[in-house]
Amino acid sequence: MAKPHSTFVCQNCGAISQRWQGRCEACEEWNTIVEEAPSSGIGARAAAGKGRVFALEGLDGQSKEAPRIISGITEFDRVAGGGLVPGSVILIGGEPGIGKSTLLIQACATLAMKKHRVVYISGEEAVAQVRLRAARLGLASAPVELAAETSVEDILATLKQGKQPALVIIDSIQTMWTSTVEAAPGTVTQVRGAAQALIRFAKTTGACVILVGHVTKDGQIAGPRVVEHMVDAVVSFEGDGGHQFRILRAVKNRFGPTDEIGVFEMTGSGLSEVANPSALFLSGRDASAPGAAVFAGMEGTRPVLVEVQALVAPTSLGTPRRAVVGWDPARLSMVLAVLEAHGGLRLGQYDVYLNVAGGLRVNEPAADLAAAAALVSSLTGAPLPAETVYFGELGLSGAVRPVTHAGQRIKEAAKLGFKAAVGPDQSGEAGPLSLRACGHITALVADIAASGAGRRAPAPQRPRAVGTA
Incomplete structure (x- = not known):
């Protein structure tokens, strides 16, 4: 049996090569290629054996429209296609300081006030920092469950306890890591493995999961492009530091129209919706x-x-x-x-x-x-x-x-x-x-x-x- 060889993966674009080199041939970035063990990656440890037989269906079957969870933020629901679909996974990206965490805290608080279980997992901030932001926005009384954790296995084990959550926020996916992947946190393989585990949880339990992603200097969501293909919707939060306007734009949406936008205005008390953006x-x-x-x-x-x-x-x-x-x-x-x-x-x-x-x-x-x-x-x-x-x-x-x-x-x-x-x-x-x-x-x-x-x-x-x- 041939000995498996290590692979070398670019941490900027996810390109795979068979040897180390200083510059990636795909994205032309320097010093971004890292060696990864052959057992790393999605499906690398899949057990060999006989697969199960599943039923095949035709195109003429009846299907009903996916149910929606109305968040209460009209502009956010518009971009999502009319509300959050249970079991869907949304990837939201934006520049640092643009207001992603503020928007998600407001959405969490609005849903929690409607007696839904909402969980906010932060991998970048402590629980005290999230509470300070909620207090500044006047949302400290909302029954949102908070945690500061980066282990995907611990997060999933906690979420399966008690009532099924309606919404789970992961801030951010670049800080998550899973023990099934032998790579450093933040690498392409870790981001891909962590995202796949969270997506599997959403599909099997019916919880809506929102993943927050960092962006590169070009405005693209950092990490492997395969994550954008795995999720159901990709949303970008745009804005200019010199303007108070913020644009929530749907780039991909399996449950609604693409290129839809929601307009917000950044105020001292958080993001407020703009009902008439033309004016x-x-x-x-x-x-x-x-x-x-x-x-x-x-x-x-x-x-x-x-x-x-x-x-x-x-x-x-x-x-x-x-x-x-x-x-x-x-x-x-x-x-x-x-x-x-x-x-x-x-x-x-x-x-x-x-x-x-x-x-x-x-x-x-x-x-x-x-x-x-x-x-x-x-x-x-x-x-x-x-x-x-x-x-x-x-x-x-x-x-x-x-x-x-x-x-x-x-x-x-x-x-x-x-x-x-x-x-x-x-x-x-x-x-x-x-x-x-x-x-x-x-x-x-x-x-x-x-x-x-x-x-x-x-x-x-x-x-x-x-x-x-």
Whole structure:
């Protein structure tokens, strides 16, 4: 019988190699490869023997909708798909200090007040620290069961005692370790093994388990990607330290829609729900300033209005700057190329800055038209109409393509007092607003340039070399 050999696993991406090397070939990170024993890992110690026979079923059987546990936090339930599903496992990630523990403590307290058994296991903080946070939030009287423990076997043995818990919080999965894996806590193999044991507990008992995960410098959840495939939902908690807004975004959800968001506001007494995020994102808007367009977007099933700001300024550099906050830089480059090729603008001698106000990150291509309108407005110095929203996808030919859920976008704009919308020709969904159809980028540029005639910024002059006449 051949002797089993050790494997070498990258602690950053989980790639496996047969020998040690200083740099991982998969993620190109240095000094992240660690040797692991051959008996480590999921299924490595599975007993050999005869398997049991199980029944197979057809596709025509009847199935009922999964029951839900309503947490009482509307924005949290929206992202979860209408509530927590018993037996499901949710992985939530976010930057340090963004408010993950605060949100989960509030959810635990709300559920515990409804006579559900809720257990909060902290592997990073002592019980006294968790109690201090709960007291600061005014939730000290909630019957939440607390513990500071990192051994998965001890945690599971404790959870099986007494009444079945409805919700279990593990903060965080990177601090957990299991004795069935011969590796240091926090390594890829330990995180994977601990997650599998907790997932098995959730599926067999019907308890909902929420795993808190650290994030890397790139914003990705640390640890092996296989953990994201194992869980039922992956949720990211986003926000900017300079803003009080926090966005809870569903990246994966087996029991609800993806790309759904919940909006919170960080206050002195914890996180408060934002029932109307559009009004919050548009608060403080200067409608008379050029370079600002209101984009009617969709986040999951919710329409959201947000301000897209652009600044086009003469450059003093050989290569103009292109800076983006809250949007895809590649789409900005595409919009600039379309404006130059089909809109007749010359932006090669200008620095371009684009910002989505409020800290929200926009991912859908329907923001192309709003970004283009903001860029043209900043270049010409012509403010856009204050009561107009923009939406539409730009093609490389300059055509404005139709987008989905146009009716919901227009209804949200009308609810906030807007009078007109500029977008693709979808007259059947105009609803209460006056929809000005824009079929090509040239029409948008012509309208904005006409309103700003005489205020176009002069072309920048190249600085003359020193010593020349």
